Amino acid sequence: DIQLTQSPASLSASVGDRVTITCRASQNVYNYLHWYQHKPGKAPKLLIYAASSLRSGVPSRFTGSRSGMDFTLTISGLQPEDFANYYCQQSYSLSTFGQGTRLEIK
């Protein structure tokens, strides 16, 4: 099974900050890596697909990138509504999610 390791597990930041969340795959998943935002009590939302493609309707402050088996989600200029949990997911071999990153207000 492909494992995804997210870091950090939690992160405190302020409105306006730039934050980066990393996801490392245990084997090559090519660009089959996607990012979701999940707020408590709500359905998760797809933000980025295929490593770096922004889903329609998602603000451009969200960007995704890949370097080998390392993937990054960057949020530039944090907004109050961005404080949530974030998950990476691979779809190269069936599907697995990272363990999540909790983004909290400092």
Place this chain on the structure above:
Amino acid sequence: EVQLVESGGGLVQPGTSLRLSCAASGFTFDDYAMHWVRQAPGRGLEWVSGINWNSGDITYAASVKGRFTISRDNARNSLFLQMNSLKLEDTAFYYCVRDIGASYYFDFWGPGTLVTVSS
């Protein structure tokens, strides 16, 4: 508007069965593969099972293989998850999700239904 609404969750004892349903609307159901994803309390997301548009390709996570069965009824725009031999560790919110293009990533999610397995 795409809508996915799960039902059938509840409190059950270990070793028993439960059947979840998902009613889909707002899109052509049989154009899409569908999946179940769960989240145990305080834990992350876990993909459970997927089914392609005509039920010809069905997959399961190792943790549920042999106990859970996914199915769909395209005439009724419905997705199902039959869960047998339930374990304490199956306690979770179960989400019905739409696959963007049989690609195992998900563009719409239902609000979820809670399954609690407890003695």
